[in-house]
Amino acid sequence: MAGILKLCWVFLKIGVIFFGGGYVLIPLLHRIMVDQMHWLSMKEFLDGVALSQLTPGPLAMLATFAGYKGAGFFGALAATVCIFLPCTALMLFISSRYERFRRVDAVNHFLDGILPAVVGLVFAAAFNLGRTSLAGPRDFILLGASFLVLQFTAIAPMAVILGAAVVGLLMHFS
């Protein structure tokens, strides 16, 4: 029980300082889980990162992995809830103020200015993913074909993603 409380406390703290998201998190989690708390060995940490990248969830799912090692299923549950508690609470707070503050002129202008920048960030995400994962002509053919399917047909993207995953498995992409 004391172990789970400790887990909760540490992951709550990580959840609070987790600005910027994604890859900022890896060095932070490494320092806390491997160097300070000795919850995971270096190899376990890296394997945990690989496992959490297998899921649709964010990289912070690494908390689930560390929690599982610390205290089994309930450790995993407690760690997951705690690391996501701060950002969820903040989002609920912002969402609850959103409609009201939108009526203020300055806020509205600020939000209008944000919109085109969001478009840029979406393309930047695609670009960054492409830079690290598109290797040969095979990948570019898949990219072009799936672009056409997603842009011009009503086929559900989930079906397309899972279909490509099966293609990758069967053809032993490496």
Added chain:
Amino acid sequence: MEKEITMDAPRVTLLQIAGTFFMIGATGFGGGMAIVALIERRCVLEKKWLGHDEFMHGLAFGQILGPFSLNTATFVGYYLRGSLGGILAAASFIAPSFLLITGLSYLYFRFNEVPELKSALLGSNPVVIALIVVAGIGMARRKAAGLETAAVAAAAFAASALFGVSALTVLVLAGCWGIWKGWIAGRAR
């Protein structure tokens, strides 16, 4: 310029929220922006639960703390059904990944092996990129079609993709640009 703000979002049931976000959480491999593109497709384009502006604002707020995919889910849930909707959307989105990681952790700490699923991910990566690009094109048509807004979008892209400027910094700068533009317009009137 008076903007009409409608408060009457369609009444979506909690069950619909849970089901939709569970499905997204179960099949949205690729994470991050791929999840956001999926949420946009399902909730904005297909079901029309919320508008394009609201959705993109939610995505922007989500950059502040923690993973923005989860935060966008929370925002949409809250927009539809208040706090309960937000928490439910977040929990439903995380649940499939949680179960998957827990199962994989069990196997890992027992057999010390990471499953060979890498080739599946490598196959789906190009699709994920295509999905994000399609979402980006749709957003650009609506929100970055003018000369000025397209320039802001291009600058944001370059800052983030080429110079590694954090998303939050990019958004705050763009917001200041918006305030400045509003001020100029106000003065002209």
